[in-house]
Amino acid sequence: MAQKSTTLAQALWNSADELRSHMDANEYKNYLLGLVFYKYLSDHLLYKAAELLEEEPKNLEEAQKIYEENFNNDAIRDILLSELQNTYGYTLEPHETYTAIIEKINNRTFELVELEQAFRDIEQSDKIYLGLFNDVDLQSTRLGPNPQKRNDRISAVMQRLEQVDLTEYGGDALGDAYEYLIGQFASESGKKAGEFYTPQAVSNLMTKIAILGKEDKRGLTVYDPTMGSGSLLLNAKAYSNQPNLIYYFGQEVNTTTLNLARMNMILHNVGIGQQKFRNGDTLDDDWPTDEPTNFDMVLMNPPYSAKWSASNAFLEDSRFAPYGKLPPKSRADFAFLLHGYYHLRTDGTMAIVLPHGVLFRSGAEATIRQNLLENGAIDTVIGLPENLFFNTSIPTTIIILKKDRDNRDVLFIDASKEFKKIRNQNEMDEGHIEKIIETYKNREFVDKFAYVAEFDEIVENDYNLNIPRYVDTFEEPEPIDVVQLSKDIQEIDKELEKNKKEFLGMMDELQVTEENKEIIDAIKAVFQ
Template identity: 55%
Template sequence: MADSKDLLQVLWSGADELRGKMDANEYKTYLLGLVFYKYLSDSYLARVYDLLNDTMPDSLEEAQEQYEEILKTPDAKDLLDELKESMHYTLEPDMTYVSILRDAKENRFNREKLQAAFNRIQESDELFNGLFADVDLYSNRLGTGDLKQSATIANVIKVLDGADLIHAEGDVLGNAYEYLIGQFASETGKKAGEFYTPHGPAQILCRIAMNGQEDKKGLQVYDPCMGSGSLMLSCRNYSNEPDYIKYYGQELMPSTYNLARMNMFLHRVHPENQHLRNGDTLDADWPTNEDTEFDAVTMNPPYSAKWSAAEGFKQDERFMDYGGKLAPKSKADYAFLLHGFYHLKQTGTMAIVLPHGVLFRGAAEGTIRKILLENGSIYAVIGLPSNMFYNTSIPTCIIVLKKHREGRDVLFIDASNLFEKEKKQNVMKDEHIDKVIELYNNRETVEKQAYLASFEDIKENDFNLNIPRYVDTSEEEEEIDLKSLTVEIKDTNKKIEEGNAQLMQMLSDLTFNSSEAEEAVRGFMNIFEEV
């Protein structure tokens, strides 16, 4: 069986072949794309062998040989039809990873065959349309000239040969892919904000969104700013029916959208449970037919992004019930929040990460916030530590929303000190995450940690949700004992006087070899005598 640690080492060593030639944001595309191609190819050959022998192959070379042989027989058409039906794609024998690896080892690798394999997969089914569009096998980034460019790709192909992607059990492969995405996020810094939510905030979001829905079969998860899909996929860790979860996600950046699609397959999510779209979430609502409300909504949108805030949006069902107000053009935070909330089921839970400004800013945002609070829609506010995310060092908060619940109280949690400092980022460990969830589940006031605010409390604060208004984390200063302080000062003054006297005596005992030196020392002594 594939060992998780070994698999990680092999996959990450593939990055060493590309590092130095381009920045991490670019070589992530090559490595993750080639890992995914190997997975599809190896899965295909394993399926061929299984159909012919009713068991998994010991080696992919053996499966390759049988595939080449069966294609020479009259049974070839039936086999290919079955493969297309079950796998959604087919590959010629010379398009498989095994065949291309053989070429690489024998120094006759050519990129045309690999590109042909990419094209075949992409053209096989809408599921794979444009999936390898970002993996440019002819880029100058790979080296100068055809030979160096081909050698770079061939070297990655050879390194990845050590990764057994077929015998990996459970989520080992998916978790390894997540690890790679996290490593690239660490290397790319600010650009990582487009595709990755760090582990701590991600687990808090998902555990809250899944709370009470762990046993639901056919649960529907929605992330309209899905990035690499990691948030949605983390929800399966807290489900007792993970194979039946349906994922609905939208992503603006085409390359990140492709990464999310690959991530779904590598977590072995069935194609019929993947509903992913490349599009602008705020510009046009999606989804708008069939399933439009979801059990769990998780979001980490771009903070304070610009959007059009066009007048027409006031008639948009997502935004029309908030006093005729829209999120301002310069800060789309509430537009993202209201979009996600619109798509939440009456029985579901939504958790979204946003900057603290949404808790207290006035004008249109203040109006929207007031209506949400009057409706009882805001269930909890959790303050996170600063410097948690790759794209900003500012502190952020998680807002939890529910529909049609009894009561309008809001739980405030201050988790700003629950972290450990590591290299570039602050990191929330498992004990920090567990503490937040414990406070969330108990839903009661805990001094300096949490406060359950009544609607009257919030109204008295003019609907301002700034966490320090509710959770007081200030430390009282120690009372000063004036009597002992007076004694201390007297003692200190006495010691200063004694020290000065000793210094004057030492200076008086000095002998001088010039009148200038004597004059300088006498001037120095005069200063002390005047004090």
């Protein structure tokens, strides 16, 4: 029996070693996530079957034997499969489990068609699983030029992952590891991975703010129209006191990324009745248009300064029509913001991450910004540290929007220094997040950190929301002690003269030859 002591993160990293030289991270990510998801489903099914049979296996191998023995009993099999289907919405035959396939791999009797069949059986068990393994192309020549090479490569990856019993992790812990995987590989995948990954600290900060006052709400609705892997949506579960009564809505233009979000929901035990997702372009194709269309929380991390059509037809679109002008074709930042704001409930809260340019750029964006400010829509502007995201080093801002506010002031928080450096990436820890949250709640002046600007002051600044206009972070330089500085310079000069004499003395001791005389004389001339 294999020793299952490897952490999930390490197993994933080791598995990636089997694929790195054959494809880029954005491709091998799909294989790893698909196989992790399959193993998760298989491991849970085996232990659940043993539980239903009132058995207590010590490991997956024992659970597999129990499952096989009872599956071959006609009287037990149908009842067992029915219970598993009702519990999880899928079943696997004993020879299709991850554990069974590993045994075949070890015996060198495994064929890829068996794994393909297992994927198909899961997908056909329930509509929630349809198409989830579409991106795991087991016949791709990137895995190998012939069936045997492809067979060997997938076998090696599965053996690496087999070192982890995924049932040792709770649903949330596995979801965290799943996001860790995306985060780790985002740096290799570049922009493609960054498009669907929001750093956990940023996700936590946005969610904690948006859920304030709604923690006890039953039937809380959360919407992300650029949802990526769904991490922003799922964060609501961590901070709600009614986590099993949340309804998630999301749209994603990339089909592969949409499937990642669907897997992520399953890994976090979100039922199909609580999730409503759509594959589509959020700006070109508004959704949802049927009830519900407005939500308690809107959370967004859209692609920064993306291009969009900005067709004049959008001036008749209810999302954009009230603002008189459309965001420019070259920068869709405000288009995403207005879409999310349109779908916010009157008593809801929206949090969106955008580049700082939206705070001060001119033209159509200035007109839209002025309109939002005059309506009291912009509640808070939070400046984040640079180099937080995998796909860009630029500093970003979180904008908090609300409807039906009593006033039109804006809270500015300069959190650009709230980070710790981890290797080449900046990260925010829980202390940084709590400092921002408390400042947001108190809504008071904090020297060099926060400022509440009244609407009249914003008008005086021509509706420019650039944070340094409101939060003064200038630090007075410490006075220079001229006397001490003079003494330090004299000491340095003495030390330099001493070192020069020692060096020239060493040069005099060198043996001078015709080959090195010219070089030695040149060096001495520099120091004399």
